[in-house]
Amino acid sequence: IRKINDPEHPLTLEQLRVINCEHITVDDAASRVVIEFTPTIPHCSMATLIGLCIRVRLLRTLPERFKVDIRVREGTHQSEADVNKQLNDKERVAAALENTYLLDVVNQCLATAA
Amino acid sequence: MEVDNDASDRDGHRSTSESWQCLETIDNAHKRTVRSVAFEPTQGRALATASFDGTTAIWEKGPNDETYDCVATLEGHENEAKSVAWSASGQLLATCGRDKSVWIWESNGEGDFDCISVLMEHTQDVKMVLWHPSEELLVSFSYDNTIRIWKDEDDDWYSAATLTGHTSTVWGGAFSHNGKYLASVSDDRTVRVWTWGTTPDESSDANAGLYYRPGISYECVATVPDSVHTRAIYSVSWGRPPNKDAAPNGGDSSSGSDLGYLATGCGDNTLRIFKVTTDGSLDVTLTCTQENAHGLSDINCVEWNPTYPGWLATCGDDGTVRIWYLEE
Numbered sequence: 001i002r003k004i005n006d007p008e009h010p011l012t013l014e015q016l017r018v019i020n021c022e023h024i025t026v027d028d029a030a031s032r033v034v035i036e037f038t039p040t041i042p043h044c045s046m047a048t049l050i051g052l053c054i055r056v057r058l059l060r061t062l063p064e065r066f067k068v069d070i071r072v073r074e075g076t077h078q079s080e081a082d083v084n085k086q087l088n089d090k091e092r093v094a095a096a097l098e099n100t101y102l103l104d105v106v107n108q109c110l111a112t113a114a
Numbered sequence: 115m116e117v118d119n120d121a122s123d124r125d126g127h128r129s130t131s132e133s134w135q136c137l138e139t140i141d142n143a144h145k146r147t148v149r150s151v152a153f154e155p156t157q158g159r160a161l162a163t164a165s166f167d168g169t170t171a172i173w174e175k176g177p178n179d180e181t182y183d184c185v186a187t188l189e190g191h192e193n194e195a196k197s198v199a200w201s202a203s204g205q206l207l208a209t210c211g212r213d214k215s216v217w218i219w220e221s222n223g224e225g226d227f228d229c230i231s232v233l234m235e236h237t238q239d240v241k242m243v244l245w246h247p248s249e250e251l252l253v254s255f256s257y258d259n260t261i262r263i264w265k266d267e268d269d270d271w272y273s274a275a276t277l278t279g280h281t282s283t284v285w286g287g288a289f290s291h292n293g294k295y296l297a298s299v300s301d302d303r304t305v306r307v308w309t310w311g312t313t314p315d316e317s318s319d320a321n322a323g324l325y326y327r328p329g330i331s332y333e334c335v336a337t338v339p340d341s342v343h344t345r346a347i348y349s350v351s352w353g354r355p356p357n358k359d360a361a362p363n364g365g366d367s368s369s370g371s372d373l374g375y376l377a378t379g380c381g382d383n384t385l386r387i388f389k390v391t392t393d394g395s396l397d398v399t400l401t402c403t404q405e406n407a408h409g410l411s412d413i414n415c416v417e418w419n420p421t422y423p424g425w426l427a428t429c430g431d432d433g434t435v436r437i438w439y440l441e442e
Contacts, residue, residue, distance in 0.1 A: 065410035095194050
């Protein structure tokens with residue numbers, strides 16, 4: 001996920017320190033991944049989109065057995081509860097990804113990720 | 115789907131995929147995901163399908179025809195429709211969706227439906243609608259963490275109660291066979307069982323306007339704690355007690371009463387069965403656990419067979435539908 005492009009800036013999420021190693025937990029035995037990401041600013045309107053990009057990237061690359069939780073790092077966003085709830089509602093995520101416009105935006109962010 | 119021999123002779127033997135046949139596929143039924151399906155309960159001829167395309171389609175087989183034709187398309191939701199349910203009489207249909215609304219439709223007797231109410235009191239996405247087994251009472255379950263009970267007074271539908279207690283999205287629920295209890299399941303990993311409160315709800319919002327509309331007070335009488343299910347619970351079904359001669363409600367019986375079994379489908383890949391009994395107070399006890407019921411995949415939906423006790427259908431993210439038999 002390190003090379004996912006930020007939707008607004010020509011930099012990766014790693015370069016922007018939106019994601020970093022210390023805030024990623026992988027429990028292979030339990031098939032569980034938890035990712036906390038830090039939006040660049042507290043009222044970042046792209047937070048949900050960034051979270052969605054992370055989720056799609058992992059859906060396409062991790063084995064199906066993994067349960068992935070994606071959250072905004074606590075205290076870094078003014079609407080973190082709302083963002084977290086959307087990102088972890090699989091029905092909302094599935095419906096969002098049926099929106100071709102949104103899917104295009106996500107795919108653009110992921111173009112550099114592979 | 116067809117069972118090739120009498121289910122009541124089953125004796126718990128495992129059924130293989132060869133004994134179930136897909137009878138029909140309706141291709142291109144909708145423009146997006148088909149999220150919810152429901153057969154009309156009194157005759158089983160009509161089928162309703164709700165889709166992320168916002169519409170609900172009604173399908174019927176012609177009298178001589180083997181295929182389903184679309185006889186009506188119910189439009190109105192602004193975005194994804196997520197659930198459709200028929201009332202016990204088959205006269206009413208309810209739908210709900212991400213636009214936070216619950217719609218009630220009435221059959222006009224000619225295969226088409228008129229919208230008789232649009233209920234806009236949930237503050238977020240509505241995940242599921244469910245009718246009471248015998249009364250014209252509707253329940254809705256929402257991303258806003260609440261459950262709403264809807265009734266009508268002279269064809270005017272209103273919110274009779276709001277059940278609060280869940281701390282995250284309520285994904286769905288099920289009534290007990292006698293209609294006295296409602297079970298709900300949530301992203302908060304709990305199962306809650308509710309029943310009518312002991313006092314009438316005089317203070318409900320329903321009475322705030324000019325007209326008196328009877329509110330209902332509900333109370334949560336049992337909770338399966340969040341330590342049992344380890345991820346979001348997506349579905350619950352309430353199977354009636356297998357012994358038809360058992361008293362449907364406790365009454366004066368000192369031995370308590372059997373309320374059947376709850377089945378839950380969870381994001382931790384596990385199918386769980388709980389025995390429900392009442393002896394004054396309600397007891398919900400885990401009796402059976404089937405881990406990896408759909409392999410290493412979420413279980414999205416569980417449904418007891420309404421006619422043959424002990425038979426359960428489940429579906430999961432592994433893309434399969436599985437039929438189970440609960441041996442006692």
